[in-house]
Amino acid sequence: MNVLLVEDEPRVADFIDRGLRAENHGVTVASSGSEGVDLAKTGEFDVIVLDLMLPDMHGYEVCQKLRQEGDHTPILMLTAMDALEDKIKGLKVGADDYLTKPFDFDELLARIEALVRRSHQFAPKSSILQVADLTLDRELLEVQRGGDTIKLTAKELAILELLMSAPGRVFSRTRILNQVWGYSEDPLTNVVDVYIARLRRKIDTPGREPLLDTVRGHGYRLKAPG
Amino acid sequence: MNVLLVEDEPRVADFIDRGLRAENHGVTVASSGSEGVDLAKTGEFDVIVLDLMLPDMHGYEVCQKLRQEGDHTPILMLTAMDALEDKIKGLKVGADDYLTKPFDFDELLARIEALVRRSHQFAPKSSILQVADLTLDRELLEVQRGGDTIKLTAKELAILELLMSAPGRVFSRTRILNQVWGYSEDPLTNVVDVYIARLRRKIDTPGREPLLDTVRGHGYRLKAPG
DNA sequence: TTATCCCTGACAGGCAACTGACAGTAAGCA
DNA sequence: TGCTTACTGTCAGTTGCCTGTCAGGGATAA
Numbered sequence: 115m116n117v118l119l120v121e122d123e124p125r126v127a128d129f130i131d132r133g134l135r136a137e138n139h140g141v142t143v144a145s146s147g148s149e150g151v152d153l154a155k156t157g158e159f160d161v162i163v164l165d166l167m168l169p170d171m172h173g174y175e176v177c178q179k180l181r182q183e184g185d186h187t188p189i190l191m192l193t194a195m196d197a198l199e200d201k202i203k204g205l206k207v208g209a210d211d212y213l214t215k216p217f218d219f220d221e222l223l224a225r226i227e228a229l230v231r232r233s234h235q236f237a238p239k240s241s242i243l244q245v246a247d248l249t250l251d252r253e254l255l256e257v258q259r260g261g262d263t264i265k266l267t268a269k270e271l272a273i274l275e276l277l278m279s280a281p282g283r284v285f286s287r288t289r290i291l292n293q294v295w296g297y298s299e300d301p302l303t304n305v306v307d308v309y310i311a312r313l314r315r316k317i318d319t320p321g322r323e324p325l326l327d328t329v330r331g332h333g334y335r336l337k338a339p340g
Numbered sequence: 341m342n343v344l345l346v347e348d349e350p351r352v353a354d355f356i357d358r359g360l361r362a363e364n365h366g367v368t369v370a371s372s373g374s375e376g377v378d379l380a381k382t383g384e385f386d387v388i389v390l391d392l393m394l395p396d397m398h399g400y401e402v403c404q405k406l407r408q409e410g411d412h413t414p415i416l417m418l419t420a421m422d423a424l425e426d427k428i429k430g431l432k433v434g435a436d437d438y439l440t441k442p443f444d445f446d447e448l449l450a451r452i453e454a455l456v457r458r459s460h461q462f463a464p465k466s467s468i469l470q471v472a473d474l475t476l477d478r479e480l481l482e483v484q485r486g487g488d489t490i491k492l493t494a495k496e497l498a499i500l501e502l503l504m505s506a507p508g509r510v511f512s513r514t515r516i517l518n519q520v521w522g523y524s525e526d527p528l529t530n531v532v533d534v535y536i537a538r539l540r541r542k543i544d545t546p547g548r549e550p551l552l553d554t555v556r557g558h559g560y561r562l563k564a565p566g
Numbered sequence: 567t568t569a570t571c572c573c574t575g576a577c578a579g580g581c582a583a584c585t586g587a588c589a590g591t592a593a594g595c596a
Numbered sequence: 597t598g599c600t601t602a603c604t605g606t607c608a609g610t611t612g613c614c615t616g617t618c619a620g621g622g623a624t625a626a
Contacts, residue, residue, distance in 0.1 A: 205454040
C-alpha cells in the first residue's frame, strides 16, 4: 500500500514513516501543504494522512483543494485539537476520517487499513461473464456481442447465463429445464430446443462465428474459450 | 438518505430516529441483530448505524455477517466502551467508523454524512446529471433535453433523478416506490407505471431517441451512455 | 433406407405494461 | 370564502410481448 504523509514536524513524520514501512507499506513524506497537493496529483497513493497544522496552508485547504479537483483518495486527518467543531469541519471539507493526537500507532494503522479496504471495495466487481466476444452483465441485465447490445427475454437470458457460467461444458435439456424452469422431471416438452433456436437467432447472427453448439444426444454448450 | 438503525434501547433509538428525520433522512429501526441483518439485505440503505450491545448477538457478528455476504453498506458502530482494542476490532471486522457513547448528535450526523459521501464517491455528486442530451440540474431543479427546457412535476423529477443517478442500471418498481414515495412495501399500485408514462411523454418526445427503457419483469432504466 | 434426434415457423393464451379518464387534494388568487 | 389550476393516485380497458405447444421438415448415425 502507498501512503502519502503530509506532516511538517520531523519527529512525528519519522515516527509514522518508520511504523508504516515496518508494515511493508510505501511512504512518501511531504512537509508542506502545497507539496502534498502536488504529490497527491500524481495519483499514486492509496491513502493520504494529513496533518492540519502546516507551515504554508491549513490542512482544511489541502483537503478542499484535492476534492475540488476531483481527487477522491481517502484522507485521514491528524489533529492536535479535540474540539468537536474541528472534527466536524474536517469531515465537511471532504476528509474521510480523523485521529486526535496523541494517537496510538496501532489505531492509526487500523484506520488507514479500514479506509483503503473500503475504497478498494468500490473497484468494480466482475459481475460480467465473457465468452469470446460475447458478454453478459448480470447487474445491468445486458448482453453484448462484439459491442452490439442484444435484447433478450427473461428465459433467454437465464439459459445464456447458465451456459456462460461454464463455457465448453455440455448442459443436458433436463439440466436446463431444472435450472431455468425449476422442473424436477422432464415434462416431455421441447421448450429448451425452441429457446436455444431463439437464442441462436439473436446471438449467432449470420456472419458471426457460431458460439452455441449442439452436442447430439446430450445437450448444448457454449464454445469453450481458446 | 436512507438510514438503518440497529439499536435495542428504545430511548436511544428514538433520539437518533427523531434527529435524523428532522434532517429529512429516512430511518428504519431494527431492535435486534438478526432483524438488522435481514433488513440490511434488502439493500435499500445508504448507511447502517449499529449498536454493539444487542439482545441476540453482538454488533461485531452483525458486521461480520454482512461483510461476509458481500454487503458493503457503510457501517457506523456505536459503542459504550472506550477501550482501544474494541475500536480496532470493530474496524477489523469491517466497520467503517465508530462513535463512543455518549455522543453529540451533530457529530453523529457529520460522520454519517461523511460515510455516505465517501461511499458515493464513485458516482461523484455533481449538481448536474447528464445522460445523452438529457441534463438535470439538481440545484436549479431544471431539466433540459437537447437545449429545450422541460417542466416536470415533483414526482416526475424525483424518479428521473433516481434513474439518472445510475444510468443503465435497472430500478425495480419496488425500489422506485421506496426511494421516491418512501413506501417500505409494495402497496399494489401502478403509480410507477403511470409516472413513467408521464415522464416518457415529456422526455422521449416523438422524433427523439427514446432514453427511458422498460426491462420487462424487472423495472425501468435509462439508456446507458455509449 | 430407417429411426432418431434436432430445428424452426406458426399460433394461441396469458400476463405485464401502457394509457386515457377521473376524482381527490393542495396551492394560488381574487 | 369560492374559484381556478396543477398535481397526484386509482382504475379499467387495451396493447403488445413473452411463453410454450405443435407439427412438419431437415440432419445424422446405423
